[in-house]
Amino acid sequence: MKWNVNRQLVSKIDQRHTKSYIRDDGRFGFRVNCYLTFKCSLDCHYCTNKYLDGVTPCSDEMDLTGWMKAIEGFQLPIMHVYITGGEPTLHPDFSDIVNSLLGRGYSITLMSNLTNGKMGELIKDGAKENSTLPSGKQRFRILATRHVGYSSTMFKDRLEELRDYPIYPLEFEEEQLLDVSHSLSVMDKDKCLNEVKFCIGPDGKFFTSKRDLLENYAGPS
Structure with missing residues (x-):
């Protein structure tokens, strides 16, 4: 059973990070994974950021201006931005980054563990631009994982709190999907790291895969 769950996890990760998009208005672009910070409120043994050497990577971090320059100057057309980390809501400019990206026409998926005590306030501020769009046309969603x-209980309470904000749709995963991922084989871990394409690190460096990203930031800064 563990093997099946692990394979499903790898498959889902692959599908999330390698898509290109064509929107109703004809706009075409790729998905880019933006690692706002490697800091996290949790220390999960199965975190994909530890797949290379078991250590959480470290990096300097850009501010709002730096992130807008990095994304706008990306060498491929971008339409969908995955905001990830670490726990990206810990970045001091998180809300401003989300609002600025929405204002520039990007679609956003936030990957979060929902542990930030200021989550509701941050999302409310960051989703202002999204609230002006008609129902079904919102471009900001959360992929929340417990x-x-x-x-x-705290996780579900936080989910209910967020349902009052202009986010569509709100998705989440339960922990059992990830709880056994530490038993992934070396081959599956390599597959995961190599299939996560188009990454921007916290300091603005571009990488063609998550493996390249982790190799660059390995060890203490």
Whole structure:
């Protein structure tokens, strides 16, 4: 059973990070994975950021201006921005980055563990631009994952809190999908790291895969 769950996890990760998009208005672009920060409120043993050497990577971090320059100057057309980390809501400019990207026409998926105590306030501020769009046309969604070590009750309470904000749709995964991922084979970990394409690190460097990104930031800064 563990093997099947692990394979499903790898498959889902592949599908999330390698798509290109054509919107109703004809706009075409790729998905880019923006690692706002490697800082995190949790220390999960199965975190994909630890796949190379078991250590959380470190990096300097850009501010709002730096991120807008990095994304606008990307060498390929971008339409969908995956905001990830670490826990991206810990970045001091998180809300401004989200609003600025929405204002420039990008679609956004936020990957979060929902542990930030200021989550509701940050999302409310960051989703202002999204609230002006008609129903079904919103371009900001959250992919929330409850990890081991975070209360199920607190996680579900945070989800309910976020349902009051202009986010469409709100998706989440339960921990059992990820709880066994530490037992992934070396081959599956390599597959995961190599299939996550088009990454921008916290300091603005571009990488063609997550493997390249982790190799660059390995060890203490």
